[in-house]
Amino acid sequence: AKEPVRVLVTGAAGQIGYALVPMIARGVMLGADQPVILHMLDIPPAAEALNGVKMELVDAAFPLLKGVVATTDVVEACTGVNVAVMVGGFPRKEGMERKDVMSKNVSIYKSQAFALEQHAAPNCKVLVVANPANTNALILKEFAPSIPAKNITCLTRLDHNRALGQISEKLNVQVSDVKNVIIWGNHSSSQYPDVNHATVMTPSGEKPVRKLVKDDAWLNGEFITTVQQRGAAIIKARKLSSALSAASAACDHIRDWVLGTPEGTWVSMGVYSDGSYNAPAGVIYSFPVTCKNGEWTIVQGLAIDEFSRKKLDLTGQELTEEKELAYSCLS
Ligand code: NAX
Numbered sequence: 001a002k003e004p005v006r007v008l009v010t011g012a013a014g015q016i017g018y019a020l021v022p023m024i025a026r027g028v029m030l031g032a033d034q035p036v037i038l039h040m041l042d043i044p045p046a047a048e049a050l051n052g053v054k055m056e057l058v059d060a061a062f063p064l065l066k067g068v069v070a071t072t073d074v075v076e077a078c079t080g081v082n083v084a085v086m087v088g089g090f091p092r093k094e095g096m097e098r099k100d101v102m103s104k105n106v107s108i109y110k111s112q113a114f115a116l117e118q119h120a121a122p123n124c125k126v127l128v129v130a131n132p133a134n135t136n137a138l139i140l141k142e143f144a145p146s147i148p149a150k151n152i153t154c155l156t157r158l159d160h161n162r163a164l165g166q167i168s169e170k171l172n173v174q175v176s177d178v179k180n181v182i183i184w185g186n187h188s189s190s191q192y193p194d195v196n197h198a199t200v201m202t203p204s205g206e207k208p209v210r211k212l213v214k215d216d217a218w219l220n221g222e223f224i225t226t227v228q229q230r231g232a233a234i235i236k237a238r239k240l241s242s243a244l245s246a247a248s249a250a251c252d253h254i255r256d257w258v259l260g261t262p263e264g265t266w267v268s269m270g271v272y273s274d275g276s277y278n279a280p281a282g283v284i285y286s287f288p289v290t291c292k293n294g295e296w297t298i299v300q301g302l303a304i305d306e307f308s309r310k311k312l313d314l315t316g317q318e319l320t321e322e323k324e325l326a327y328s329c330l331s
Helices: 015-025 044-060 074-078 098-119 133-142 157-171 209-213 216-220 222-228 230-238 244-259 306-330
Strands: 005-010 036-041 065-071 083-086 125-128 152-154 182-184 192-194 199-202 205-208 267-272 284-292 295-298
Touching: 005 015, 005 074, 015 036, 015 044, 015 244, 036 044, 036 074, 044 065, 065 074, 074 098, 083 098, 083 133, 083 244, 098 133, 098 306, 125 133, 125 244, 133 152, 133 267, 133 284, 133 306, 152 284, 157 182, 157 192, 157 209, 157 222, 157 244, 157 267, 182 267, 182 306, 192 222, 192 306, 199 209, 205 209, 209 216, 216 222, 222 230, 244 267, 244 284, 267 295, 284 306
Parallel strands: 005 036, 005 083, 036 065, 083 125, 125 152
Antiparallel strands: 152 267, 182 192, 182 284, 199 205, 267 284, 284 295
């Protein structure tokens, strides 16, 4: 039998946490034959709720779940973890300045970076979900210098999956037949959902989405804004932000990273930018990636038209500004 993998979920008493931990315990994230030990961290005001989640995990009698650590102690939470999914953070409340929210999250991600660096298992893979996801991941990277930069990522897979979902609905095809959309840049409304290289599997082979949709106005307009604004639409409908889709996307992200992407398929991940596609280097930017042997590689050589170029630059600029704001919170 395989050794259990230790998976940390921070903010585990929150709504994404509540959807995510059962998925992990069922093998959705790491495979149906991979035992797991869940480490759940939250803050003291949520300790009782966190303990309730632990009780439910016991009650669910998941065969793959070999242990549960539920704690408000960041060192205990981080000790020995192989995968860390960072969902905990400080939400933006009405009337709060951007800088105040940034400052709260900078201090959270700085201290959690120290704990992970000192106590996580070697080669721990980190996924930041909490907003501002890209910049929280960058802070984590800066303050955990011994963790390789390639091990620190942020979630844009939800946006990627939303784009697949929109194409599938528009063309009335199975979502599993649509692939190779791209989310570029920031996980914010400045992100650029790009369909220029996306395809659909049809009975007569793979066809470009642009050939099948035949509605450039929709692809260049409503499609993009729908994906960019989908989070707000969910809040409007549910009076709560996306949770099951975010949890599912976090599982997709880690699963593909650890177990690999299918041949000919790429996915979107926020990763430490090397300046590929003239994106700003030194920020966490979402790119198309393939994964093999537990490592991601940015897909190179895709043509970027003028329309796309502007959008890649715009979201990159926002990330550079966020980085500056985050650094100004440090001093
Ligand atoms: P909730 O407010 O339900 O849960 C957040 C949890 O984090 C709470 O239980 C809170 O006590 C805990 N927490 C706060 N500070 C903490 C700390 N220092 N250490 C550990 N835990 C801490 O929010 P939820 O709806 O679960 O969303 C979580 C985060 O995901 C938010 O930042 C949200 O903006 C972000 N999202 C990111 C998405 C993405 O695609 N990257 C999509 C969904 C989501 O909006």
